[in-house]
Amino acid sequence: MADVKSKGSSCYLQADNVQEPNIESGRTINGYPPPPLLMLDRCKWWLIVAVNAALLLIGQSGAFILGKFYFHQGGESIWMETLVQAAGFPILFLSFFFFPQSKHHLEDSALNRKPSIYTLVLVYFSLGILFAGDNFLYSIGFLYLPASTYSLICASQLAFNAIFSFLINSQKLTVLVLNSVILVSLSASLIAVHSDSSGDKNKRVSDKEYKIGFLCTLAASAGYSLLLSLMQLSFEKVLKRETLSVVLEMQIWTSLVASVVSIVGLFASGEGKSLKEEMKNFEAGKLVYILTLVGTALAWQVWSVGVVGLVYLVSSLFSNVISMLSLPLVPVAAVYFYHEKMDAVKIVAVLLAVLGFSSYIYQSYLDEKKLKASSSS
Numbered sequence: 001m002a003d004v005k006s007k008g009s010s011c012y013l014q015a016d017n018v019q020e021p022n023i024e025s026g027r028t029i030n031g032y033p034p035p036p037l038l039m040l041d042r043c044k045w046w047l048i049v050a051v052n053a054a055l056l057l058i059g060q061s062g063a064f065i066l067g068k069f070y071f072h073q074g075g076e077s078i079w080m081e082t083l084v085q086a087a088g089f090p091i092l093f094l095s096f097f098f099f100p101q102s103k104h105h106l107e108d109s110a111l112n113r114k115p116s117i118y119t120l121v122l123v124y125f126s127l128g129i130l131f132a133g134d135n136f137l138y139s140i141g142f143l144y145l146p147a148s149t150y151s152l153i154c155a156s157q158l159a160f161n162a163i164f165s166f167l168i169n170s171q172k173l174t175v176l177v178l179n180s181v182i183l184v185s186l187s188a189s190l191i192a193v194h195s196d197s198s199g200d201k202n203k204r205v206s207d208k209e210y211k212i213g214f215l216c217t218l219a220a221s222a223g224y225s226l227l228l229s230l231m232q233l234s235f236e237k238v239l240k241r242e243t244l245s246v247v248l249e250m251q252i253w254t255s256l257v258a259s260v261v262s263i264v265g266l267f268a269s270g271e272g273k274s275l276k277e278e279m280k281n282f283e284a285g286k287l288v289y290i291l292t293l294v295g296t297a298l299a300w301q302v303w304s305v306g307v308v309g310l311v312y313l314v315s316s317l318f319s320n321v322i323s324m325l326s327l328p329l330v331p332v333a334a335v336y337f338y339h340e341k342m343d344a345v346k347i348v349a350v351l352l353a354v355l356g357f358s359s360y361i362y363q364s365y366l367d368e369k370k371l372k373a374s375s376s377s
Contacts, residue, residue: 052309059303066296067139068147073283073292077271080293081139083262086131088297089255095248095305115238123234124250128257130227135258136265137220144205144213148346153217155353158184158360160225168229169236176363183356187349251304 067081075081115123141150159181165171205213231250239246266272282289 052306055302056306059299059306063296063299064147064151066292066299067142070292071143074281076278078139078143079262079266079269079271081142082135083266084293084297085135085300086255086258088301089252091301092248092252092304119238123238124253125257127230128254129261131254132258132261134220134223134227137216141213141217141220144209150217152187152349152353154221155184155187156218157221157225158356160222164225164229169232174363176359180356180360183352187352190345190349
């Protein structure tokens with residue numbers, strides 16, 4: 001995702017500073033009337049929150065499963081899988097319709113000095129290039145690793161996120177954060193040394209390819225964490241705003257750049273010439289081939305809409321918590337759809353990763369609680 005979060009993220013976006021539902025008549029936020037969605041009664045508001053949470057979980061889990069299905073049925077183009085992770089970005093324009101900016105936000109934005117077009121192009125282009133490269137590494141992981149193993153290695157993103165946040169965003173490394181880094185690192189290490197005797201690997205994947213898949217997924221997790229930290233730095237130092245519209249614009253333009261890079265890579269590598277043959281040889285048929293690619297692209301963007309919706313309606317912390325729930329869902333789904341074995345090592349790895357996420361989320365809760373207390377005083 002790229003996305004605001006995460007495939008999991010700790011980049012805290014305040015989304016127009018909106019935090020609570022069911023605002024009383026006559027109340028204002030920062031001196032202005034609240035957005036219409038926050039004027040709903042509590043039940044309707046929670047219903048919309050539940051819908052966005054479902055979009056997030058279904059989108060992320062669905063993208064993982066469909067991505068693996070593409071390769072499982074005979075798909076071989078790494079660049080095509082890279083492309084579909086970003087190419088569905090036009091669906092994000094729907095977010096402007098469902099979460100429109102109120103008039104005072106537009107007026108407030110007009111008063112703020114915006115960065116030059118050259119600066120914006122440089123920022124979006126650089127982040128888009130990084131996003132495309134990161135998607136490429138993730139695609140290699142999709143190709144060579146079982147879905148359950150892939151998702152568990154992706155959990156290492158949390159450790160990298162803490163490191164880059166410390167180096168780039170000056171975030172403090174507390175005991176809870178270090179504890180989460182250690183637990184998630186242990187989880188990834190268990191997968192790294194896991195014996196092949198359990199049938200974890202696909203018979204068509206060699207030991208060398210399995211190791212390449214592991215290293216590329218690990219590098220992709222580090223790259224995505226770097227991308228999130230750089231995005232946060234861009235919001236703070238360049239854009240100097242963290243509203244819903246700015247978050248969406250960041251996603252849309254970086255995804256556009258990543259899509260163009262992926263298309264260039266697809267044809268420059270020669271993979272574009274073999275797409276017709278790949279479609280013809282796809283085990284599930286041509287129609288399913290097309291639907292798989294379209295479905296994967298839509299799934300990633302459904303995930304993005306869910307993330308942005310939760311950030312806007314509740315908070316980034318809540319969005320992060322819901323995003324972490326997909327961690328145990330993917331291994332379970334992989335067992336059901338692809339009959340992958342969920343042995344004791346993977347179960348322990350899942351538990352360690354969940355404990356690591358819990359530690360990290362609790363620290364995030366403490367940070368946000370402290371921030372609210374200081375702002376209200």
